[in-house]
Amino acid sequence: MSKTKTIAGIVLAGGNSRRFGEDKALYKETPSAPTWVELTVSKMTPLVGHLFIVTNERLFPAIDRLFDAEQVTVLADQPPFTDKGPLGGIYTVMSSAKFDHYLISPTDTPNITTEIFAELINARNAYAATNTASHYLTACIPYCEPEIKAMLTKENLRIRGLFQSIHAKKQVFPEENLFQNRNYQ
Numbered sequence: 001m002s003k004t005k006t007i008a009g010i011v012l013a014g015g016n017s018r019r020f021g022e023d024k025a026l027y028k029e030t031p032s033a034p035t036w037v038e039l040t041v042s043k044m045t046p047l048v049g050h051l052f053i054v055t056n057e058r059l060f061p062a063i064d065r066l067f068d069a070e071q072v073t074v075l076a077d078q079p080p081f082t083d084k085g086p087l088g089g090i091y092t093v094m095s096s097a098k099f100d101h102y103l104i105s106p107t108d109t110p111n112i113t114t115e116i117f118a119e120l121i122n123a124r125n126a127y128a129a130t131n132t133a134s135h136y137l138t139a140c141i142p143y144c145e146p147e148i149k150a151m152l153t154k155e156n157l158r159i160r161g162l163f164q165s166i167h168a169k170k171q172v173f174p175e176e177n178l179f180q181n182r183n184y185q
Contacts, residue, residue: 006100007121009044009051010093012086012137013037013063013107014077024108025055026062037063037107041072043114047121048103054089056082073097081152086137086159091152094145101125106137111178119171126171127163128179134170135179136160141168 013025025037034042037053044051053074055063064074075096081088090104101124103117120126120140127139136159144166151162162168173179 007048007140008093008097008099008102009041009048010090010102010104011037011040011044011051011053011107012089012104013040013053014056014059014089023059023062025059029110035066036110038066039110040105040107040112041067043112044103044105044117045071046114047117049099050097052093052097053107054092084152085157087148087152087157087162090159091145091148094143094148098143098145101140101142103140104137106181108181109135109138109179111180112138113178116173116178119173123169123171125166126169129170129172130174130176130179131172132176133179134160136163138179139163139168141166 026035028035041051041053051072053063053072055074055076057076060074060076067074075092077083077088078092078095081091093102103121105112116128120128124140125142128135144162147165148162
């Protein structure tokens with residue numbers, strides 16, 4: 001697996017974690033373990049030219065302190081699209097840095113692997129799926145900032161709608177547990 005300068009990584013780390021009970025991005029399985037955001041970054045870093053973490057204003061200072069600014073750029077959602085979920089976060093990154101493709105992952109799927117990310121990069125314009133579910137937030141998509149801005153302007157916040165408009169394809173993986181979104185401790 002080699003890095004490519006034409007692909008950026010986006011880690012979505014701005015959720016409020018209401019059901020989880022604490023901030024998932026900063027959660028550690030054990031006191032000596034990395035935070036979930038650090039874990040996700042470590043799995044993407046070998047594959048991308050640069051990595052972005054997008055979060056909310058409240059989490060920004062704590063997440064920003066975790067990373068070297070040269071290797072990872074931490075961004076907070078930007079007006080007028082703050083608190084607009086994953087699409088708002090993806091828009092924040094695409095409007096500040098243009099790459100050919102973006103590898104996207106939420107921070108709350110700690111079982112995800114570098115190999116899954118590599119397969120999505122090879123597929124290009126694809127999102128992850130298993131036999132039982134589509135995992136729209138784990139994807140590799142082309143630059144599509146104008147499409148996202150149009151959707152956000154209309155308050156259409158469904159990432160599935162974006163994937164339909166850019167003709168993203170489903171990339172099926174055999175193991176459901178690798179995509180488990182952890183909403184409870």
